[in-house]
Amino acid sequence: MTTPSTLPDANSQTSGNAANYGHVVSGELDVSHGQILYLEDITVSFDGFRSLNKLQLSITDGELRCIIGPNGAGKTTMMDVITGKTRPDSGTVFFGQTIDLSRMTEPEIAAAGIGRKFQKPTVFEAMSVYDNLELAMKADKTVWASLIARLSGEQRDRIAATLARIRLTSEAHRPAGLLSHGQKQWLEIGMLLMQEPRLLLLDEPVAGMTDSETEATAELFLELARNHTLVVVEHDMGFVESIADKVTVLHEGSVLAEGSLASVQANERVIEVYLGR
Amino acid sequence: MDSMNTPLTLQLWQRFPKPLKILLIAALAFVLIGLPLGHALFPEGHALYVSAFVLTLCGKIMCYMVVALALDLVWGFGGMLSLGHGLFFALGGYGMGMYLMRQIGRDGNYQSDLPDFMVFLDWKSLPWFWQGSDHFLWALCLIVGVPALVAFVFGFFAFRSRIKGVYFSIITQALTFAAMLLFFRNETGFGGNNGFTDFKRILGFPIAAPSTRAVLFLLTGALLLGSLWLAAKLMSSKYGRILTAIRDAESRTMFCGYNPFGFKLFIWVVSAMLCGLAGALYVPQVGIINPGEMSPSNSIEMAIWVAVGGRGTLLGPLLGAALVNGAKSWFTVAFAEYWLFFLGAIFIAVTLFLPNGVLGLLAKFMAKKESA
Numbered sequence: 081m082t083t084p085s086t087l088p089d090a091n092s093q094t095s096g097n098a099a100n101y102g103h104v105v106s107g108e109l110d111v112s113h114g115q116i117l118y119l120e121d122i123t124v125s126f127d128g129f130r131s132l133n134k135l136q137l138s139i140t141d142g143e144l145r146c147i148i149g150p151n152g153a154g155k156t157t158m159m160d161v162i163t164g165k166t167r168p169d170s171g172t173v174f175f176g177q178t179i180d181l182s183r184m185t186e187p188e189i190a191a192a193g194i195g196r197k198f199q200k201p202t203v204f205e206a207m208s209v210y211d212n213l214e215l216a217m218k219a220d221k222t223v224w225a226s227l228i229a230r231l232s233g234e235q236r237d238r239i240a241a242t243l244a245r246i247r248l249t250s251e252a253h254r255p256a257g258l259l260s261h262g263q264k265q266w267l268e269i270g271m272l273l274m275q276e277p278r279l280l281l282l283d284e285p286v287a288g289m290t291d292s293e294t295e296a297t298a299e300l301f302l303e304l305a306r307n308h309t310l311v312v313v314e315h316d317m318g319f320v321e322s323i324a325d326k327v328t329v330l331h332e333g334s335v336l337a338e339g340s341l342a343s344v345q346a347n348e349r350v351i352e353v354y355l356g357r
Numbered sequence: 358m359d360s361m362n363t364p365l366t367l368q369l370w371q372r373f374p375k376p377l378k379i380l381l382i383a384a385l386a387f388v389l390i391g392l393p394l395g396h397a398l399f400p401e402g403h404a405l406y407v408s409a410f411v412l413t414l415c416g417k418i419m420c421y422m423v424v425a426l427a428l429d430l431v432w433g434f435g436g437m438l439s440l441g442h443g444l445f446f447a448l449g450g451y452g453m454g455m456y457l458m459r460q461i462g463r464d465g466n467y468q469s470d471l472p473d474f475m476v477f478l479d480w481k482s483l484p485w486f487w488q489g490s491d492h493f494l495w496a497l498c499l500i501v502g503v504p505a506l507v508a509f510v511f512g513f514f515a516f517r518s519r520i521k522g523v524y525f526s527i528i529t530q531a532l533t534f535a536a537m538l539l540f541f542r543n544e545t546g547f548g549g550n551n552g553f554t555d556f557k558r559i560l561g562f563p564i565a566a567p568s569t570r571a572v573l574f575l576l577t578g579a580l581l582l583g584s585l586w587l588a589a590k591l592m593s594s595k596y597g598r599i600l601t602a603i604r605d606a607e608s609r610t611m612f613c614g615y616n617p618f619g620f621k622l623f624i625w626v627v628s629a630m631l632c633g634l635a636g637a638l639y640v641p642q643v644g645i646i647n648p649g650e651m652s653p654s655n656s657i658e659m660a661i662w663v664a665v666g667g668r669g670t671l672l673g674p675l676l677g678a679a680l681v682n683g684a685k686s687w688f689t690v691a692f693a694e695y696w697l698f699f700l701g702a703i704f705i706a707v708t709l710f711l712p713n714g715v716l717g718l719l720a721k722f723m724a725k726k727e728s729a
Contacts, residue, residue: 190614
C-alpha cells in the first residue's frame with residue numbers, strides 16, 4: 081500500500097490546524113484558515129476491499145482541483161464520503177473549520193453548500209429544463225415551504241440567467257429527458273449553480289461531450305472558479321490540462337502524488353501506476 | 358422513464374373539441390346531480406326514476422374512484438406502490454360503521470343499548486375505544502384520524518429506514534393482512550368476521566330512504582370533486598414536482614437538498630385520509646363493512662384500477678376505477694366464476710400494451726390525430 085506522499089506544495093497549514101477540528105460548531109461555513117474541505121485518514125472498506133485507505137486531502141478555499149487516477153482508485157467513493165452517501169469507517173471530513181460532514185445527511189450537506197454532479201448525468205427527465213433548475217434552486221426545502229412556494233421575479237431572473245449560462249435558454253420548456261448527453265451534463269451543472277454551493281464536486285463532467293462542448297465547459301469552469309471552489313474528477317487529460325492549477329493523483333484509495341499537472345506527469349510512481357508495472 | 362405526466366390530463370382536455378367538452382361536463386353533471394335527484398324525486402315506475410341499485414352502484418364506484426386517486430398520489434406521482442390501501446379504506450369504513458351501529462340504538466335484535474354483536478358475546482359495557490362513537494363529530498375524527506395515524510406510524514418507520522420498491526409493497530400487503538386477521542377476531546371488538554351491518558339511521562335519518570341515499574350520493578360526488586381539486590393543487594405545486602423528482606431520481610433530489618422522508622410521509626398520510634373518507638361514505642351506501650375489505654386481494658385490485666386508468670395522471674385512476682368496477686358488476690352477473698380470470702387478463706394486457714393506461718392510450722391517439 082502506498083502512503084500519502086508529502087509534496088513540496090502541499091499546504092503546510094493542515095497539521096497545525098488539526099487541534100481546531102475537535103471543536104465542532106454547526107452552522108456557518110468558516111474558512112478563515114484557508115481550507116474549505118479537509119479529509120483526514122479516511123478509510124472505507126466494502127467487503128474487505130479498501131476503497132479508501134487513510135486518505136488525506138485538503139482543498140483550499142477558491143481553488144480548482146483536479147483529481148485523477150486509474151479505475152478503482154477511489155475517486156467516486158471519495159465524493160460519496162464528502163456528500164454523505166457513504167459513511168467512512170474511520171477518519172474525519174470537515175467542511176471549513178467547523179462543519180463535520182461525517183455526522184450529516186445528504187440533504188443537510190447539500191444545504192450546507194456542497195453541490196455534486198454525478199458521473200452519469202442525473203437530471204429529472206420527466207420535468208422540463210426550467211423545472212429542473214427551479215427544484216435545484218437555493219430555497220427553503222421543507223415540505224411546508226414547497227407546498228406554498230411561488231417563484232418571485234428575482235428567482236425567475238436567476239433561472240433565466242442560469243439558462244443562458246448553460247446555453248439551454250431555447251430548450252427551457254422541453255423535458256430534460258429529450259436533451260443530448262452533453263446538454264444533460266450542462267443542465268446538471270446548471271442545477272448545481274442554482275444551489276449556490278461554495279464547493280462543487282464534479283464527477284467526469286465532460287464524459288460524452290463533443291470537443292467543442294468540452295472546450296466550452298473548460299471555459300465555464302474557469303469562470304466559476306473565480307467565486308467557487310471546484311473539485312473535478314476527470315479522465316480527459318486534455319481537459320485537465322486546460323483547467324487545472326493543481327492535480328491530485330489517487331491510487332488504491334490514497335494520494336499518490338499532488339502538484340502541478342506537469343510535475344505529476346513527471347512523477348515516476350504516477351507513470352508506473354498508469355502504464356502498468 | 359415516464360413521460361411528462363402531470364399536465365397530461367390538462368393537455369388532453371385542451372385538445373378536446375368544444376362540443377365534446379360540453380358533452381363531458383353535461384354527462385358529469387347528469388351523473389353527479391341527475392342520478393340522486395332521479396332517485397329521490399320520482400316514484401318507482403316513473404320514466405325518470407333511478408333505482409336504488411343503480412344509485413348505490415354508482416355511489417360505490419365513486420368511492421372507489423377516490424381511493425384510486427389517493428393510491429395514484431403515492432404510486433403514480435410518488436413511486437411508492439402500496440398494496441395495502443384497502444386497510445385505510447376499511448378503517449374509515451369501520452369508523453363510520455361504529456357510529457352507524459350506535460345509531461341503531463335499541464332497535465337491534467336484542468333491544469339493548471349495546472350493539473348486537475356485543476350482546477351476543479355477553480359483553481356488559483362498551484369497550485373504551487367505542488366511547489364517544491355515538492357522536493357524529495367524534496366518528497368523523499376517527500374516520501380521518503385513525504387512517505392518518507396508522508399511515509403516519511407505518512410511514513415514519515418505513516421511510517426513515519428508506520424502505521422502497523417491492524419491499525415497501527410487500528410490507529404494506531402484510532400490514533393489511535395482519536389487520537384483517539386482527540379484525541376477524543371477535544375479541545377485537547369490531548364484530549368479528551360479520552363486521553357491522555343492519556344499519557337503521559344516519560344522523561337520525563332512515564338510512565335506506567331515497568332522500569338519505571340521494572344526499573349520501575351527493576356527498577360522495579363532492580368528496581370526489583374535492584379530492585380531485587386537492588390532488589390537482591398538490592401535484593401542480595412545487596411539492597408535486599419534488600415528489601415526482603424523488604420518484605424518478607431519489608438520490609439526485611437528496612443532493613439538491615431535499616429530504617425525501619417528509620415528502621413521502623406527507624403524501625402517504627394525505628392519501629390514507631382520503632381513503633378513510635371514501636370508506637366512510639361507502640359503508641352507509643353499501644350497508645355493510647367487514648374484515649373482507651382488508652383482504653390483500655382488495656388492495657391489489659385498487660392498484661389494478663390505477664394501472665388500467667393510467668398512473669401519474671389525475672383522471673386516469675378515476676377512469677380505471679370506473680371501467681374495472683363497471684365491468685366487474687356486469688361480469689359478476691353474466692359469468693360470475695370468470696371474473697378473476699378476466700381481471701387478471703386486463704392487468705396483463707395493460708402491463709404489456711398500455712404502460713400509461715387508458716388515458717395514455719387516449720393521449721397517444723389524440724397526438725397521432727393531430728399530427729396527421
